[in-house]
Amino acid sequence: MIKVEQLNKVFHLKTGDVIGVEDVSFEVDAGEIFGIVGYSGAGKSTLLRCLNLLERPSSGSIYINDTDLLELPQKELREARQSIGMIFQGFYLVSSKTVYENVSFALKAAGVPKQEWKERVTELLRLVGLEDKVDQFPAQLSGGQKQRVSIARALANNPSVLLCDEATSALDPNTTQSILNLLQKINRELGITIVLITHEMEVVKKICDRCAVMEDGRIVEQASTYKIFSQPKNELTQKFIATVLDINLPDKLRKECTGTVVQLKFIDGLASDSVVSDMLQNNQVTGNILHGKVDYIKDVPLGVFIMELKGTQKEVDQAIDYLYKRLKHVEVIQHGTHR
Amino acid sequence: MERIVEILPELNHAFLETLIMVGISLTIALILGLPIGILLYVTSQNNFLQNKTLKTVFGVIVNLVRSVPFIILMVFLFPVTQILLGSTIGPYAASVSLSVAAIPFYARIVEAAARDIDKGVIEAAIATGASPWLIIKDIILPETKPGLISGLTITAISLIGYSAMAGTIGGGGIGDLAVRYGYYRYDDTVMFTTVIVLVVLVQFIQYLGDYISKAVDKR
Numbered sequence: 353m354i355k356v357e358q359l360n361k362v363f364h365l366k367t368g369d370v371i372g373v374e375d376v377s378f379e380v381d382a383g384e385i386f387g388i389v390g391y392s393g394a395g396k397s398t399l400l401r402c403l404n405l406l407e408r409p410s411s412g413s414i415y416i417n418d419t420d421l422l423e424l425p426q427k428e429l430r431e432a433r434q435s436i437g438m439i440f441q442g443f444y445l446v447s448s449k450t451v452y453e454n455v456s457f458a459l460k461a462a463g464v465p466k467q468e469w470k471e472r473v474t475e476l477l478r479l480v481g482l483e484d485k486v487d488q489f490p491a492q493l494s495g496g497q498k499q500r501v502s503i504a505r506a507l508a509n510n511p512s513v514l515l516c517d518e519a520t521s522a523l524d525p526n527t528t529q530s531i532l533n534l535l536q537k538i539n540r541e542l543g544i545t546i547v548l549i550t551h552e553m554e555v556v557k558k559i560c561d562r563c564a565v566m567e568d569g570r571i572v573e574q575a576s577t578y579k580i581f582s583q584p585k586n587e588l589t590q591k592f593i594a595t596v597l598d599i600n601l602p603d604k605l606r607k608e609c610t611g612t613v614v615q616l617k618f619i620d621g622l623a624s625d626s627v628v629s630d631m632l633q634n635n636q637v638t639g640n641i642l643h644g645k646v647d648y649i650k651d652v653p654l655g656v657f658i659m660e661l662k663g664t665q666k667e668v669d670q671a672i673d674y675l676y677k678r679l680k681h682v683e684v685i686q687h688g689t690h691r
Numbered sequence: 692m693e694r695i696v697e698i699l700p701e702l703n704h705a706f707l708e709t710l711i712m713v714g715i716s717l718t719i720a721l722i723l724g725l726p727i728g729i730l731l732y733v734t735s736q737n738n739f740l741q742n743k744t745l746k747t748v749f750g751v752i753v754n755l756v757r758s759v760p761f762i763i764l765m766v767f768l769f770p771v772t773q774i775l776l777g778s779t780i781g782p783y784a785a786s787v788s789l790s791v792a793a794i795p796f797y798a799r800i801v802e803a804a805a806r807d808i809d810k811g812v813i814e815a816a817i818a819t820g821a822s823p824w825l826i827i828k829d830i831i832l833p834e835t836k837p838g839l840i841s842g843l844t845i846t847a848i849s850l851i852g853y854s855a856m857a858g859t860i861g862g863g864g865i866g867d868l869a870v871r872y873g874y875y876r877y878d879d880t881v882m883f884t885t886v887i888v889l890v891v892l893v894q895f896i897q898y899l900g901d902y903i904s905k906a907v908d909k910r
């Protein structure tokens with residue numbers, strides 16, 4: 353569907369060269385929601401803008417639906433862009449045009465005959481839930497409504513891909529959720545592949561199938577969203593995960609613990625399993641849960657628990673072995689201080 | 692008072708001449724200055740029709756004309772006016788140099804108004820696959836409409852000032868009337884009357900311009 357190979361983008365400024373994107377390769381399958389996360393300045397927007405050539409890469413190649421975008425002459429590129437919708441953090445609606453005119457502009461750009469506009473615009477506005485705002489001007493709409501109009505505009509020509517540049521970053525949490533729901537609906541019902549960039553892990557957690565983490569123009573890690581959340585490898589990725597999945601014991605509490613403190617991670621549905629009670633039955637230890645959290649990554653549970661285990665050193669070691677066999681993700685945070 | 696009634700026909704005539712001069716040159720400024728202004732904008736760096744040569748050529752010409760004081764420009768253009776109209780006297784002749792001055796003046800205003808459009812709005816249009824021409828016609832022009840109208844207002848008012856200068860060297864109009872009576876004959880009444888007429892005219896244009904500009908502004 354989308355294939356990016358060894359993409360580089362260098363900005364040549366008077367003050368020197370600035371690297372936007374460096375040696376980035378990735379693929380997105382048809383029907384997927386692919387997320388790109390990173391701090392501000394990581395090169396996310398530059399990368400996304402290369403996907404419809406709003407930005408021309410310095411080198412590398414971009415294939416969308418098996419078409420090499422960089423080979424296309426101007427006119428063909430414009431046609432290709434009609435099948436790549438794009439929405440932005442700033443909405444970028446035309447303030448002098450009504451909602452209807454903003455959406456029909458995309459149809460006009462694609463040369464759709466005028467008599468077909470009305471039906472299509474109505475259909476699109478119904479999809480995004482704004483039928484009653486046809487004749488309003490953007491200034492009369494809320495942020496969430498503006499984003500809905502821009503989504504309608506982006507979908508006007510039945511694109512196969514939708515690019516989202518921080519589409520929810522300017523919105524409040526409630527509106528963010530409703531826009532994410534809309535994007536998910538578009539993905540599921542219309543089968544549109546979505547590439548979205550964000551600095552909010554929450555967004556990725558909610559709707560992305562896979563994601564990539566960017567830093568200094570490079571992709572430092574990419575995997576399925578669940579893998580990224582449950583087993584982040586890169587240090588930056590771990591930092592990002594911590595923003596949503598943070599589970600740290602208060603220092604004071606930890607110092608008061610005399611037993612061995614372990615962190616257990618329940619991955620892929622194991623959260624509902626009876627590992628802990630089995631462990632307690634099979635070993636002469638007492639367990640005390642200090643902290644715990646179960647999060648759902650796209651409906652699959654991911655649980656993290658911190659327990660204090662008390663007993664003889666030998667029994668505790670055996671218990672940890674047992675846990676390790678069952679869970680694979682056991683980490684001793686603090687060794688016991690007694691005996 | 693009687694004096695005013697006495698010169699009324701002449702004042703009428705002069706007023707009409709001023710309107711002709713301003714009207715013609717304003718129209719030409721709109722017809723030529725608007726596209727030049729848009730051209731300066733779309734060919735600028737990082738814009739969608741970026742073209743350094745075009746931008747530089749037009750930019751230099753615009754700056755050149757704008758840096759010549761109007762009265763000198765007018766004298767300088769006498770030969771051209773002579774060839775074009777066969778005369779250098781009267782409001783039509785004056786309109787030639789007034790137009791030449793007004794075109795780059797308005798072009799720069801148009802360019803500045805277009806530069807006020809959020810870059811993202813243009814990019815969102817490019818992302819829909821729209822052609823450059825459609826973007827100019829359907830995005831840039833409507834988005835700059837309030838600026839284009841207030842720019843026309845500013846140009847019209849400047850032209851009234853210039854036309855008074857043009858009047859003194861054969862252009863006719865209110866400026867000419869004021870100089871002939873007020874300056875050469877020390878006729879204060881005529882002088883005052885012309886000033887009042889000009890003040891009222893300028894106020895009226897400003898008011899009308901502001902009104903229309905506001906009415907079309909949907910931001």
Ligand SMILES: Nc1ncnc2c1ncn2[C@@H]1O[C@H](COP(=O)(O)OP(=O)(O)O)[C@@H](O)[C@H]1O
Pocket residue numbers: 363365370371372390391392393394395396397398399
């Ligand atoms: N048009 C541009 N000109 C010069 N430098 C740019 C331009 N766009 C982006 N950059 C630079 O490229 C880097 C990546 O920017 P960007 O892609 O906007 O990051 P992000 O979207 O992740 O915040 C930054 O250092 C930024 O300053």
Ligand SMILES: [Mg+2]
Pocket residue numbers: 396397398518
């Ligand atoms: Mg960005």
